[in-house]
Amino acid sequence: MASEIPESILIIGAGVFGLSTADALSRDPDYKDTKITLVERHSFPAPDGASIDTSRIIRADYADPAYASLALAAQEQWRGDFGADGRYHESSLGLTADPGKEDYVAKSLENVLALEELAKTTSGGGSIKPIRVLDSPEEITSVTRTGGSSGTHGYLNPNSGWADAEASMRYLYNRVRATNRITFVTASVTRLLFSSGPVPRVLGALLADGSRLTASLTILAAGAWTPSLLDLRGVLRATGQILAYIPLTEQEQAHLAQTPVQLNMSSGMFIIPPPPPTSSTPSPEALERGVPRPHAFLKVARHGHGYSNPVTIPYPEPPREGERQEKTITISLPQTSPSTAYASQAIPSEGTTACRTALRSFLSPSSPIPSRPFTHTRLCHYADTRSGDFILSFHPAYAKSLFVASGGNGHAFKFLPVIGERVVECLRGRCPAEFREKWAWPGWVEEGKWEGDGSRGGAKGMVLEEEMRREKGKL
Ligand SMILES: Cc1cc2nc3c(=O)[nH]c(=O)nc-3n(C[C@H](O)[C@H](O)[C@H](O)COP(=O)(O)OP(=O)(O)OC[C@H]3O[C@@H](n4cnc5c(N)ncnc54)[C@H](O)[C@@H]3O)c2cc1C
Numbered sequence: 001m002a003s004e005i006p007e008s009i010l011i012i013g014a015g016v017f018g019l020s021t022a023d024a025l026s027r028d029p030d031y032k033d034t035k036i037t038l039v040e041r042h043s044f045p046a047p048d049g050a051s052i053d054t055s056r057i058i059r060a061d062y063a064d065p066a067y068a069s070l071a072l073a074a075q076e077q078w079r080g081d082f083g084a085d086g087r088y089h090e091s092s093l094g095l096t097a098d099p100g101k102e103d104y105v106a107k108s109l110e111n112v113l114a115l116e117e118l119a120k121t122t123s124g125g126g127s128i129k130p131i132r133v134l135d136s137p138e139e140i141t142s143v144t145r146t147g148g149s150s151g152t153h154g155y156l157n158p159n160s161g162w163a164d165a166e167a168s169m170r171y172l173y174n175r176v177r178a179t180n181r182i183t184f185v186t187a188s189v190t191r192l193l194f195s196s197g198p199v200p201r202v203l204g205a206l207l208a209d210g211s212r213l214t215a216s217l218t219i220l221a222a223g224a225w226t227p228s229l230l231d232l233r234g235v236l237r238a239t240g241q242i243l244a245y246i247p248l249t250e251q252e253q254a255h256l257a258q259t260p261v262q263l264n265m266s267s268g269m270f271i272i273p274p275p276p277p278t279s280s281t282p283s284p285e286a287l288e289r290g291v292p293r294p295h296a297f298l299k300v301a302r303h304g305h306g307y308s309n310p311v312t313i314p315y316p317e318p319p320r321e322g323e324r325q326e327k328t329i330t331i332s333l334p335q336t337s338p339s340t341a342y343a344s345q346a347i348p349s350e351g352t353t354a355c356r357t358a359l360r361s362f363l364s365p366s367s368p369i370p371s372r373p374f375t376h377t378r379l380c381h382y383a384d385t386r387s388g389d390f391i392l393s394f395h396p397a398y399a400k401s402l403f404v405a406s407g408g409n410g411h412a413f414k415f416l417p418v419i420g421e422r423v424v425e426c427l428r429g430r431c432p433a434e435f436r437e438k439w440a441w442p443g444w445v446e447e448g449k450w451e452g453d454g455s456r457g458g459a460k461g462m463v464l465e466e467e468m469r470r471e472k473g474k475l
Contacts, residue, residue: 004428005030010204010215012189012229014040015051016412017390017405018221019172020420026181028424036181037213039205041188045169048336048343050223050380052166053243055272055299056413057261058083059093059160060115063107063454066434070415070422072115077417078163079127087168091273092260093160094144096134096151101266104454109133109155116159129158143260147364150264162261162272168416185213192218192229192402194318202395202402219423221405224381227331231317234444236391236407237332239306240379240464242351245297246359247375250277253296262362268304268457269358297375300355300362303410304458306382307348307467308332320397334381335464344376348467352377354458379464382410385442388453390419392426392439403427404441409453 009025011018022038025031045052058078060071078088097105112131119128134140134156137149143156176182189205193212204214220226224238248256256273263270274297312330319325337345352374359370383406385391391407394400405423412419425431431439 006034006216008035008215009037009217009219010213011036011038011219011221012205013221013223013225014038014044014046014173014184015049015221015223016169016408016416016419017223017423018219019051019169019176020416020418021219021221021405021423022182022420023172023176024420024424026176026179035183035215037183037185037215039185039187039189039207039213041186042338043186044173044184045166046338048334048338050382050408051169051413051416053380054164054166054245054297055162056165057093057160057263057270057272058088058163058414059095059157059261061093061095061108061112061157061160063104063111065111065114066438067411068108068111068115070418070435072119074415074418075159078414082168082171082417083163085167085171086164086275087171088161088163089273089275090159090161091257092143092156092158094134094140094154094156094260094262096140096154096262096264098151098264098266102153104265105154112155112157112159131158132156144262144362145259146256146262146362147367148360148362150262150269150358150361151266154265156260160261163413164275165413172416187211189222189229191316192220194398196318198321199399200318200397202398217401217403217427219403219405219427223406223408224334224383226383226404226406228313228333229316230395230404231315231329233329233331234447235385235442237308237384237447238334238381239308239332239384240335240381241302241304241306241410242347242355242377243299243301243380244347244352244355244377245299245375246369246372248274248296248298248369250296252298252369253277256298263303264358264361264457265455266457267354267358268302269354269362270301270303271359271362272299272301274298298359298369300359301380302351302354302358302458303456305452305456305460305462306384307379307462307464309335309464317397334379336379336381342376342378344378346468347377347379348462348464348470350462350467350470383408384450385409386445386447386450386452387438387442388455389438389442391442392423392431392435393441396441411455
């Protein structure tokens with residue numbers, strides 16, 4: 001048993017995967033003698049990281065029963081200390097669709113109804129509220145209370161909601177720091193260090209200042225930047241997703257705070273309500289970054305196929321025996337503006353139009369909100385895999401010296417309270433049976449043939465530079 005515990009571990013990236021892994025390792029007595037270092041390219045929290053934002057949907061509404069029950073386990077923690085102090089809001093989720101997307105909605109409904117039944121038998125169902133099926137736009141309007149209706153059918157799940165993403169990440173960060181078990185380093189990893197020989201090992205990481213961090217085990221959790229450090233063509237790629245914030249009056253904020261998250265599975269568009277005005281006192285961190293009222297916005301975004309951003313980089317790995325060494329590879333990587341407030345940046349006008357159109361359907365046709373200028377827009381990046389599954393696996397080429405914890409695919413945030421423990425289980429060869437295949441190292445599949453998990457909306461195949469050129473983003 002002791003021999004599987006490495007002397008030292010280097011975690012790259014302090015997002016959901018990296019930080020929750022550090023948390024799980026710091027609490028696990030088996031790792032009490034292991035030296036653990038976490039390196040992150042920004043001082044925490046990374047402004048352009050996928051895990052840092054005002055809000056993320058917390059739902060067990062999945063077409064896949066394995067993710068639905070893992071999300072339920074996470075939700076139990078969101079309802080406790082993890083979500084305390086306004087970090088979690090159980091505002092309900094209206095999950096809807098237009099004709100043609102019946103399948104995902106029906107499977108998701110089936111899973112949440114099954115979870116509802118299970119909760120009734122295991123916990124008496126005290127805190128479980130009944131799910132309401134919605135068969136027409138009128139029924140949708142009656143539950144959203146925003147006067148709008150997006151989609152023709154769906155359901156309202158009062159057991160889902162949203163979390164303040166940045167506040168939750170700060171909560172976990174402080175909890176991990178308080179253990180004094182992890183050495184935090186702020187530095188950018190420029191490449192992994194490899195040993196030579198027929199079976200190379202990863203020895204750690206080379207940093208931008210030329211120094212090295214070495215470890216017996218490296219855990220790569222660099223989110224959508226993961227493909228900058230390994231050749232992950234056909235395995236993992238970054239896609240940019242649109243986010244926009246529109247300002248609200250205090251009265252609008254007070255009203256919308258009482259309304260559900262609305263997610264249309266056909267367009268992929270969703271809105272996340274603000275918290276009530278009483279909890280919108282600016283945090284010292286927000287004031288520091290020049291954002292006066294961080295929550296007095298309505299957030300609109302798209303869970304879509306996203307934009308790719310092809311970039312050519314030097315080949316990041318050593319040559320493999322018998323293979324011709326390529327000098328460079330072209331892969332999709334994030335394009336962000338970390339030095340601006342809330343990492344704000346222009347997005348393609350196709351995206352701003354989609355956000356406005358969505359607001360017009362989610363809100364009442366007479367609402368003045370959709371016509372206002374956006375306060376800020378941003379691209380937030382998914383680390384996408386072909387099936388929508390995470391990768392929690394050793395890299396097959398490096399003799400168990402490199403573990404990859406990535407592939408959030410736009411849905412990992414809700415698992416923040418539980419995913420670190422699953423990472424450690426997979427590291428120890430004890431991956432939960434229902435996830436063993438899903439989280440295993442995926443084989444190469446040509447990117448044009450990735451099947452996805454059926455949850456994405458919007459157009460396929462958009463390239464960021466082309467969309468930006470089409471017409472400069474108008475706000
Ligand atoms: C627009 C958007 C909406 C989403 N909505 C939801 C939602 O509603 N519900 C939900 O559950 N999930 C949602 N997600 C998904 C969820 O936020 C992500 O799956 C999750 O945050 C990914 O975490 P991560 O650790 O992989 O990546 P990140 O949070 O991006 O963390 C990676 C970290 O690695 C660091 N890093 C990168 N390269 C280097 C390097 N070379 N050296 C050192 N450090 C490095 C980065 O700075 C970053 O902090 C959404 C994601 C996006 C983008």
